[in-house]
Amino acid sequence: MEDGRKKAEIMTDWIRSQKDDRYTLEESDVEKMHTITLKTENAQADINIYYLEFTIMEFRITDRAGENVFYLHFELTDTERAKELFAEMKDCLLKQKADSTLHVMLCCTAGLTTSFFTMKLNDSARAMDLKMDFEAVPYERLYEKSSEKDVVLLAPQIGYRLKDAQAVLSDKTVLLIPASLFATYDTLGVINFVRGNYEKAEDEKIRHSGVGALSAGGTLLLVSVIDMEGRTQLAYRIYDHGKVTAENQIVKETYRSQDLIDVIDPVVRLNGNIETICIISPGSFKDGKLTYEEENIIDFDVHANIEERYHITPVMLNSTDAIALGYSQKELDGAAAGFYFLPSGSAQGSISITHDGKVYGAAGRMGGSHLKAVGDIMTFPKNPYALARTPEGNVQLAARYLTGLITYTGLDHIAYYAKMIPDTEALVAEISNFIKPEYIPEIKKVTSVRDYLYEGALYYIDHGKD
Numbered sequence: 001m002e003d004g005r006k007k008a009e010i011m012t013d014w015i016r017s018q019k020d021d022r023y024t025l026e027e028s029d030v031e032k033m034h035t036i037t038l039k040t041e042n043a044q045a046d047i048n049i050y051y052l053e054f055t056i057m058e059f060r061i062t063d064r065a066g067e068n069v070f071y072l073h074f075e076l077t078d079t080e081r082a083k084e085l086f087a088e089m090k091d092c093l094l095k096q097k098a099d100s101t102l103h104v105m106l107c108c109t110a111g112l113t114t115s116f117f118t119m120k121l122n123d124s125a126r127a128m129d130l131k132m133d134f135e136a137v138p139y140e141r142l143y144e145k146s147s148e149k150d151v152v153l154l155a156p157q158i159g160y161r162l163k164d165a166q167a168v169l170s171d172k173t174v175l176l177i178p179a180s181l182f183a184t185y186d187t188l189g190v191i192n193f194v195r196g197n198y199e200k201a202e203d204e205k206i207r208h209s210g211v212g213a214l215s216a217g218g219t220l221l222l223v224s225v226i227d228m229e230g231r232t233q234l235a236y237r238i239y240d241h242g243k244v245t246a247e248n249q250i251v252k253e254t255y256r257s258q259d260l261i262d263v264i265d266p267v268v269r270l271n272g273n274i275e276t277i278c279i280i281s282p283g284s285f286k287d288g289k290l291t292y293e294e295e296n297i298i299d300f301d302v303h304a305n306i307e308e309r310y311h312i313t314p315v316m317l318n319s320t321d322a323i324a325l326g327y328s329q330k331e332l333d334g335a336a337a338g339f340y341f342l343p344s345g346s347a348q349g350s351i352s353i354t355h356d357g358k359v360y361g362a363a364g365r366m367g368g369s370h371l372k373a374v375g376d377i378m379t380f381p382k383n384p385y386a387l388a389r390t391p392e393g394n395v396q397l398a399a400r401y402l403t404g405l406i407t408y409t410g411l412d413h414i415a416y417y418a419k420m421i422p423d424t425e426a427l428v429a430e431i432s433n434f435i436k437p438e439y440i441p442e443i444k445k446v447t448s449v450r451d452y453l454y455e456g457a458l459y460y461i462d463h464g465k466d
Contacts, residue, residue, distance in 0.1 A: 004055030007076050011057070012036065014079075015047065015086065022094055043069070043096035045089060049076070056266050057082055059089045063096055072234075072250045074262035075269060081258065092253060101131040104194055105145060106177075108155035110138045117185055124187035132191065143344070143420065144389050146172060151198050153177050153190075164391050167422035173201045219273055222457050223263055224280040225255060226319055226449065227294075227343045234263055237454055238271060246271075257290065257300035261309070268310050277306055278315040278457050282350070285316040317460055321359045323449045324352035326456030327415050336360075338411045341449070342398055342418035347384035348375050349398070349418070351405060357463055374404065394420040399430035402443070406435060415444045 015036055016025065023038045023045075032052065038045040048058040054075055061070035070092045076082055106114040106121075114136035125132040137145050139158055142165065146152055152172055154162055156179040166174045175197055181189040220239040225232060232255040238246040250263060260279060268274055279302055283292025288303025306314040324339035334357050342349035353360040375384060378400055387393030398418060405414065421427055424445050431440055446452070 004076055005051065007079050007082075008034070008049045008051070008055050008057075010079055011076065011082050011086075012049070014083065018086075018090075020090075038090075038093060040093060040096065043093055045070075045093045047086075047089075052270075054266075054269055057085075059085060061089065061093050061096070068251060069096065070251055070253075072252060072259075072262065073248075073266060075265040077265070081262075085262075088252070088254065101133050102151065102194070102198065103149045104132060104134045104151045104153060105142075105149040106134060106136045106153045106155065107139055107142045108136075108157060113157075114155055117182070117187075117190075120185055121187050121190060124191060128191070130191065132194070140386070140390060142390070143168065151175065151194055153194070156182050164422040168391055168420055173198050220276045220278070220461070221264070221267055221271070221274050222278045222280065222454060223260060224319065224322070224450075224453055224457070225260075225282060226453070227255075227282055227346075232259075232295075234259055235450070236263055236267060238267065238274070239458075255292070255295045255297070257297050260302070261305060264306070264310070274310075275312070276315065276461065277310065277312050278317065278461060279306075280317050280319050280322045280453060280457050282319045285318065288314075288316070290316070315457075315461055317457055318350075318352070319453060320350040320352040322453045322456035322460065323417070324354045324456065325357075325359065325459050326452030326454065327446070328354040328456075329357070329459050330452060330455050331415070332413060335413065336411060338402075338405050338409065338414040340398060340402060340405070340414065340416040340418070342394065342416065342420070344420050345388055347388045347397065348401065351401065353405075353409060353411070357459065359460075374401070388420075391420050391422055392426070394418055395426050395430050398427055399434070402427075403431055403434045406431070406439070406441060411441055413442045413444075415446055417446050417449050421445065 012034065023040045026037045026039070028035045028037070032050060034049045036047040038047070043061055043063050045059065045061045048060070050056040050058065056073055057076045058073040059070065060068060063069050070089055072085065074082070074085070106118055108114045118134040118136045121134040125134070139161070142152070146169055150173065152165065152169060152174045154165060154174070154176050156177060159176045162174070162176045175194070177190060178193065180186070181193065219241070221236060222239070223234070223236045225234050232252045234250040234252065236248055237244055252259065264277065281290060281292065283290050283297065285302070288301060289299045290302050291298050302316055303314060306312060320339060320341045323341060324337060327339055328334055328337045336353070336355040338351060338353050340349055340351050380387060380400065381396060384397060387397050398416065398421060402414060402416070405411065424443055428440060428443055
């Protein structure tokens with residue numbers, strides 16, 4: 001405890017020394033907790049230091065809307081590691097919008113028609129002293145650029161894409177420009193149209209932070225990692241005789257092997273009766289080591305690290321394998337199934353197959369690497385990385401991988417997660433270009449995978465490893 005307090009004082013002094021004109025710094029104290037708050041015009045970072053039986057640091061960033069965009073906590077044992085995490089948090093804080101401008105993207109087929117219109121709209125916004133910014137992009141860059149925008153406007157000529165765009169960009173305000181405003185270059189009309197609809201959408205939003213609190217009690221700790229739309233979600237649940245006693249979610253822009261230890265350390269310290277630790281992660285597990293090339297994690301010895309630190313032999317499972325097992329048990333009473341996980345921006349995704357309550361083969365444990373190999377010998381209508389940018393491109397990618405899965409396994413049921421694929425009908429239609437419709441099995445889309453992942457991990461632990 002004394003050592004933790006000393007390190008906390010070192011970190012507090014160091015954070016104070018990191019003066020930056022881009023944020024203000026405030027401090028406050030309550031019982032057994034010291035808080036340092038960094039504020040910008042658009043976001044707030046709270047650094048909480050908890051003095052419990054040991055010292056915990058918690059970093060949390062909330063944006064203007066009160067949504068968590070960064071969250072983690074860890075036991076303060078290594079000040080150099082804490083400084084690295086502070087730098088990561090600070091970078092995320094300063095990345096939040098540099099002003100309170102409403103950023104609007106206009107999209108048409110090639111971006112040419114809307115380019116002239118955006119010039120007029122920006123002129124009008126400046127003349128009216130409005131904090132609004134307009135940018136034109138071609139349709140093929142719509143989903144790539146949308147993360148930077150508050151509002152997406154589709155030109156009338158691509159109005160048929162509105163439903164798909166709203167389904168994929170469910171966290172954005174996506175609107176179709178009325179033809180009467182677009183055809184007459186009515187800048188004032190468009191500005192009022194955007195402001196009115198955006199304010200209405202913001203008022204109706206219900207935000208869920210998804211972040212719980214540390215608490216004691218539990219015998220089984222599940223730690224999961226999922227790549228979700230460009231951000232890493234690290235989450236954990238603690239179970240005591242089948243009952244969830246605590247859970248939390250950590251949001252980061254990167255995924256490093258040390259993140260797993262940062263999550264586990266304070267949880268195990270607070271829960272002295274934990275008997276099993278299960279790590280669920282993308283990538284491959286071999287001989288107790290994790291390799292996830294996309295994040296430059298190579299041969300991280302999970303088994304040795306956890307055994308040495310906590311004297312617990314860990315259970316390790318690929319994320320897609322866990323989801324597939326959970327889906328099979330929860331939705332199909334354990335029947336054979338294939339699961340395809342395609343994160344936004346990925347050109348291949350990953351696949352897992354379950355049969356008789358077990359993961360079949362090593363597909364998922366290869367962490368998607370096998371699909372890269374398949375992709376090298378597969379024919380695509382255009383560059384796979386270009387296909388990954390649009391919903392119709394994602395349909396073409398998924399259809400080709402699922403065609404192989406169907407052809408070689410003869411599965412009766414396939415489920416998939418792919419935010420960029422708005423509905424299954426288009427996917428089945430694309431698959432029917434390769435397989436006769438009567439041979440295409442039942443294919444279902446799921447919109448959330450976290451519960452399946454936990455369900456699969458629990459089943460995997462209870463019924464023995466395959």
